Amino acid sequence: MVQLAGSAGRPVDAPAIALGAAPTPSLRPDADRATAQNNADARRSAITRTVIHVLLLAGALVMVFPFYWMLATSLKSNAESVAFPPTFFPTELHPENYPNALAAAPFGRYFFNTALVAVCQVVGVLTVSSLAAFAFARMEFFGKNALFMAFLATLMIPSEVTLIPNFVIVTKWLGWYNTYQAQIVPALGSVFAIFLLRQFFMGIPRELEEAAHIDGCSRFRFLWAIILPLSTPALLTVALLNFLGAWNSFLWPLLVTRSPEMRPIQLGLHVFNTEFGSRYGELMAASTLVIAPTVILYLVAQRYFIEGIARSGLKG
Amino acid sequence: MTARAINWTPTAGMSAAGRRRYWRGTGIAYLYLSPAVLLLTVFHFFPGFYALYISTWRWGIVQERWVGLENYVRALSDEAFWRSLGVTVWYVLLAIPAEMVLGLLIAYLLFQPIRGRSAYRTLYFLPYVTSSVAAAIVWAWLYNNEYGLLNSLLKGAGLPAGRWLRESSGVIELFASNFGLSVPGWLSGPSMALAAVSAMSVWHYIGFHVVIFLAGLGNIPRELYEAARMDGADEGQVFRRITLPLLSPTTFFLGTVSTIGALQAFNQIYVMTNGGPLDTTRTLLMLVFRTFYQQTRVGYGSAMAFLLTFLILLLTLVNFRLVGRRVHYD
Numbered sequence: 001m002v003q004l005a006g007s008a009g010r011p012v013d014a015p016a017i018a019l020g021a022a023p024t025p026s027l028r029p030d031a032d033r034a035t036a037q038n039n040a041d042a043r044r045s046a047i048t049r050t051v052i053h054v055l056l057l058a059g060a061l062v063m064v065f066p067f068y069w070m071l072a073t074s075l076k077s078n079a080e081s082v083a084f085p086p087t088f089f090p091t092e093l094h095p096e097n098y099p100n101a102l103a104a105a106p107f108g109r110y111f112f113n114t115a116l117v118a119v120c121q122v123v124g125v126l127t128v129s130s131l132a133a134f135a136f137a138r139m140e141f142f143g144k145n146a147l148f149m150a151f152l153a154t155l156m157i158p159s160e161v162t163l164i165p166n167f168v169i170v171t172k173w174l175g176w177y178n179t180y181q182a183q184i185v186p187a188l189g190s191v192f193a194i195f196l197l198r199q200f201f202m203g204i205p206r207e208l209e210e211a212a213h214i215d216g217c218s219r220f221r222f223l224w225a226i227i228l229p230l231s232t233p234a235l236l237t238v239a240l241l242n243f244l245g246a247w248n249s250f251l252w253p254l255l256v257t258r259s260p261e262m263r264p265i266q267l268g269l270h271v272f273n274t275e276f277g278s279r280y281g282e283l284m285a286a287s288t289l290v291i292a293p294t295v296i297l298y299l300v301a302q303r304y305f306i307e308g309i310a311r312s313g314l315k316g
Numbered sequence: 317m318t319a320r321a322i323n324w325t326p327t328a329g330m331s332a333a334g335r336r337r338y339w340r341g342t343g344i345a346y347l348y349l350s351p352a353v354l355l356l357t358v359f360h361f362f363p364g365f366y367a368l369y370i371s372t373w374r375w376g377i378v379q380e381r382w383v384g385l386e387n388y389v390r391a392l393s394d395e396a397f398w399r400s401l402g403v404t405v406w407y408v409l410l411a412i413p414a415e416m417v418l419g420l421l422i423a424y425l426l427f428q429p430i431r432g433r434s435a436y437r438t439l440y441f442l443p444y445v446t447s448s449v450a451a452a453i454v455w456a457w458l459y460n461n462e463y464g465l466l467n468s469l470l471k472g473a474g475l476p477a478g479r480w481l482r483e484s485s486g487v488i489e490l491f492a493s494n495f496g497l498s499v500p501g502w503l504s505g506p507s508m509a510l511a512a513v514s515a516m517s518v519w520h521y522i523g524f525h526v527v528i529f530l531a532g533l534g535n536i537p538r539e540l541y542e543a544a545r546m547d548g549a550d551e552g553q554v555f556r557r558i559t560l561p562l563l564s565p566t567t568f569f570l571g572t573v574s575t576i577g578a579l580q581a582f583n584q585i586y587v588m589t590n591g592g593p594l595d596t597t598r599t600l601l602m603l604v605f606r607t608f609y610q611q612t613r614v615g616y617g618s619a620m621a622f623l624l625t626f627l628i629l630l631l632t633l634v635n636f637r638l639v640g641r642r643v644h645y646d
Binding site: 048049052053055056059060062063064066067069070073081082084085086127128129131132134135136139140141142143144147150151154157158159160161162163164165166167168169185186188189191194219244247248250251255266269270273280283284287290291294295297298299302305306309310 | 358
């Protein structure tokens with residue numbers, strides 16, 4: 001999906017450089033001139049490449065520095081974190097900031113809440129979306145196109161408009177204030193996930209279905225035993241993006257939860273920040289712990305994240 | 317079995333057995349679709365209409381009485397609403413052009429045949445996957461007035477420290493005051509606090525722009541570059557005449573999507589400034605949140621949310637009109 005095969009660079013005559021163009025007097029001045037030209041090109045493109053690397057490195061430094069500073073502060077004593085001039089490396093390591101932060105607020109519970117909500121959301125979205133995507137991709141039924149358009153239309157309703165009515169629906173009508181289901185259920189209907197899976201399911205050859213049918217395989221079994229295993233990349237993308245969304249969600253849980261027993265990690269971190277904002281080492285330790293799972297997941301499964309984002313972006 | 321347009325007599329020309337099979341298939345399909353239909357109806361479709369209903373009521377802790385368009389009239393004559401609209405527009409103007417230009421630059425550099433491209437891409441995308449709450453806390457620490465790194469560096473260089481997230485004065489006003497000039501209020505510009513929040517947003521979202529621009533660059537056929545070079549075009553000409561025009565659908569899409577995203581920015585503002593100082597970072601969504609959640613004015617908040625949505629729709633249309641004409645779809 002994300003095509004990185006670039007071609008904007010100047011073509012370099014590789015053999016000419018590799019063989020070093022023998023310095024013997026030549027009987028073909030034209031060829032010599034061509035080689036000199038190639039060498040100049042190669043040199044220029046080497047300079048260009050260096051400039052590109054310098055620019056990209058400088059940018060990457062800016063991107064990574066806040067993370068470094070977070071880590072460095074998380075290992076400093078409180079006195080060192082506010083010292084002037086600031087120290088770029090901790091002079092003394094204080095890893096006890098981590099257990100101290102965890103002890104200062106019910107972070108264990110926050111992590112558990114978020115993990116539970118995220119896992120339920122991922123499983124729920126995968127189930128609901130696979131079923132719907134299968135119907136759209138592999139069945140003929142009355143009102144298919146109209147329903148598909150209706151699903152598309154929900155993408156046009158921005159989230160800030162549905163925020164208040166959803167709050168009323170979830171807390172007043174369903175009575176789910178301060179519960180897990182309030183954090184899980186409204187996120188289960190994902191049009192993006194349905195579209196992505198539908199697209200993938202449509203690419204699986206029809207012959208497989210016919211063969212399965214002849215072998216006496218039921219429709220649901222066909223979905224479960226053949227389509228889903230073949231769609232692992234698409235399912236992974238949906239799962240990862242939903243996990244990320246659930247892990248980082250803040251505004252909705254802020255509205256529908258009240259007690260630490262139900263609150264997710266992002267809210268817990270925010271509360272910690274407002275209460276112990278001046279214990280910088282512990283605050284940064286807590287932030288590191290909140291960020292760590294998503295960063296690790298991203299580094300392990302980068303391809304799915306980036307492809308998913310690119311696709312979600314391009315499919316709108 | 318071929319795809320069928322909406323047809324009120326879809327079974328025309330079918331045998332009785334075929335008709336039975338078709339309706340049975342329809343029943344089964346809706347069984348598969350029912351969870352999604354139920355969820356989307358309850359949490360997406362219905363709330364869209366319900367929001368409109370709520371916005372026409374005087375609705376505090378309880379639903380009181382129907383007031384028609386009164387909430388809208390009040391919002392449009394509310395000074396807080398217009399100030400927040402101004403803040404929102406400034407936020408978009410500070411963040412989006414920077415994200416677009418830097419995002420394209422980085423994507424263009426990453427598209428060149430150099431070593432370590434995927435490592436760079438990994439780093440640039442990293443902030444996007446981290447939680448905006450944690451990232452905002454880290455940036456607030458960098459901006460910290462007393463002990464933040466930014467002020468320490470300024471102090472070390474013998475420069476005056478800034479007040480960053482607590483500075484309500486406009487950036488133009490601050491800049492002019494360096495030269496002993498004072499500017500009129502309308503020219504003071506967005507507050508330094510808003511600029512500081514915007515800088516964090518640019519850092520946080522730029523990876524998204526890079527990834528989308530990279531996908532767009534990958535979709536431009538290589539033959540076009542080769543043909544242009546054969547005709548003797550230099551790098552700058554190729555960029556202006558081929559890359560930029562052919563990238564315009566991507567650019568248009570990104571501009572629209574990220575502007576809509578910026579209009580919905582909440583987490584980092586709530587964590588870093590909570591709308592302050594002096595309400596200079598209180599965007600429209602922050603105002604909606606305060607009105608509806610902290611002041612429990614549900615009807616009024618809903619009307620404001622609708623006005624924000626109108627703004628989003630309007631922007632999409634204007635954007636489409638302005639840019640759409642110049643977009644190349646090939």
